[in-house]
Amino acid sequence: MSERLADHTTTRVGGPARAWVTARTEQEAVEAIRVADAAGEPLFVLGGGSNTLMADAGFPGTVVQTAFEGIEVLEDAHRAEGAGEAEGDAVVVRIAAGQPWDAAVAWTVERGLAGVEALSGIPGSAGATPVQNVGAYGADVSQVLVSLRAWDRLVPGGGAVVELTAEELRFGYRDSIIKRSMLESGEPSPRWVVLSIDLRLRRAAEGAEPTSPVRYAQLARALGVEEGAHAALRTVREEVLALRASKGMVWDVADQDSWSTGSYFTNPIVPAAVRASLPEGAPAFAAGTDEQGGELVKLSAAWLIDHAGYGKGFGLPDVEPREDGPDGRGEDGTGLAGGRASLSTKHTLAVTNRGAASTEDILTIAREVRDGVRARFGVDLHHEPMIIGTRL
Ligand SMILES: Cc1cc2nc3c(=O)[nH]c(=O)nc-3n(C[C@H](O)[C@H](O)[C@H](O)COP(=O)(O)OP(=O)(O)OC[C@H]3O[C@@H](n4cnc5c(N)ncnc54)[C@H](O)[C@@H]3O)c2cc1C
Incomplete structure (x- = not known):
């Protein structure tokens, strides 16, 4: 029997898929997409299912779930240029598409890397974050995303891996060309399937407490600082998680207020x-x-x-x-x-x-x-x- 979307989405609704592939590696995902596209089979790419509402009738095609995880440091200016130099050295990290996003945020905060702490507690996969340019508490992923690697399904010959820069993604409020490629074509899947994302984060100067500016009034109030003032990364993460939980915005099987897709409507x-x-x-x-x-x-x-x-x-x-x-x-x-x-x-x-x-x-x-x-x-x-x- 095929998988039901209800078992893989945060709203816990949605019927069965005709075929289901859990892609444990990038190669498995690409292969499954190639096979479906070559056969003219409808394709749906699923991450954590936290922004998806699938019909009760299910999906008449193949669902490819991105289940490949991993985080690696690509560039570390601090290490390359020697200790104790510039304040706030850039560190570029590459995150695999199937990596749970909040675990990636926790990883960055534990290592004192600033940039995504205000995006703590957003459910779903790292690969889906550029799709709608996820955002919360004065931050969004476009502020730190340098580029991403994606499988471009429309490259002649059956597709190819491409790199797209932040500029090319044309981010907007809960928007990018990836999302638009679905909305404009009416297709259930985007032209570009994200394989990994590269984020530019900032490491505090040697010996200094890693902090970040607080860009959201409600968060600043909760932290007891002025808007724009800096707060420790760990404190920001903890406060964001607490604020989100109080609104049912941290997915928790025990909290039915979180059995949702988060905000159902965008701010007009x-x-x-x-x-x-x-x-x-x-x-x-x-x-x-x-x-x-x-x-x-x-x-x-x-x-x-x-x-x-x-x-x-x-x-x-x-x-x-x-x-x-x-x-x-x-x-x-x-x-x-x-x-x-x-x-x-x-x-x-x-x-x-x-x-x-x-x-x-x-x-x-x-x-x-x-x-x-x-x-x-x-x-x-x-x-x-x-x-x-x-x-x-
Ligand atoms: C409790 C709760 C709170 C939330 N809070 C926020 C919030 O504060 N801010 C916010 O912006 N969002 C929020 N969301 C929405 C959601 O978590 C994000 O949009 C998240 O990025 C979706 O990730 P996902 O992997 O679950 O996506 P899915 O639901 O699996 O997929 C969403 C869409 O992206 C496509 N997609 C998935 N993976 C890829 C990929 N690798 N490449 C290309 N396309 C892909 C899918 O085909 C689908 O169209 C919240 C959701 C919940 C349930």
Whole structure:
């Protein structure tokens, strides 16, 4: 019997794959991709399954799971140039695509290498981090990624290993050309399958405590420092993990609020004029300009969801009715998705499986929230996870 995606995704939903390959080496992954592509077989590349919602019907093709791990130091300026020189020597590390991301972050912090500590606790594989340019607490992977090696499926002759620089990846907010190659083609797999990523990190000067600047107000408050001030890497990691756990944003089988894809919606980036139509208190942050030079702002999806009446836990059958919005109960009193799925009880941005949800249950909650926010504020929310074989 083939593997079920539900056993390999953090939301614990998704039907069976027709064929399944657990690639323990880069070569095994490339071989499986080549075979599927040559046969015209649908292909899905899976890392940790923490940003994937697969249809309940499953996947009518081959799932290749990247299970090859490893971290190596490629370049160490400090060692090369002799001890005690420059402050903050660059160290380039190469991380295999199947390496669990948070274990890689822990590895860097243990060695006093600064750069990714604010990205502690993000589930999934290292190879998926450039796909949507993962980010949290004022950091994202584009700030440290130098380049990556990938299998380019479109090179004539059946594909080839290529190197892509950060510039070539054209990173944006939760975006890169890898993600766009799927969205634009409608294919379930990207053109480039990441094999390894190279990150440029910083080592503290000899004898100095490794620190990094805190770029996020909530994190700075939790650490008791000013935004922009430096804090020890270990402390940053511990505080980020604690903050994330309090929001159900560290995957933990014992915490059903984390049975999700993390944030279900991205923060909408809209013309600044839209801000004026929103109630006072709606958070909005400068987000550059559009192609015509018009000012853009980034809104808070969590705020919009909450203020459209979808509070924490929305969709649970026993939720108390709210006067200012929908209460999550269907006409039969059982609640949307029968209580099987709901917004996290700790954060309005996560759509969670309460134990027996299907992919459709998750999407039912997400649709209600998306439509409700549009009806209340006229703002479109866009989903963050990759949805395969079905649609929002
Ligand atoms: C509790 C929780 C908290 C989260 N918090 C955050 C957060 O703070 N910030 C954030 O940005 N994200 C967050 N996420 C989302 C998710 O963890 C990240 O997007 C993560 O990088 C996905 O990695 P993965 O290996 O699980 O990807 P998967 O779900 O396995 O795959 C996601 C997509 O990437 C593609 N892909 C996977 N591996 C490769 C590869 N090697 N090459 C090319 N394409 C590939 C897949 O085909 C799929 O389209 C969170 C998720 C959860 C469950």
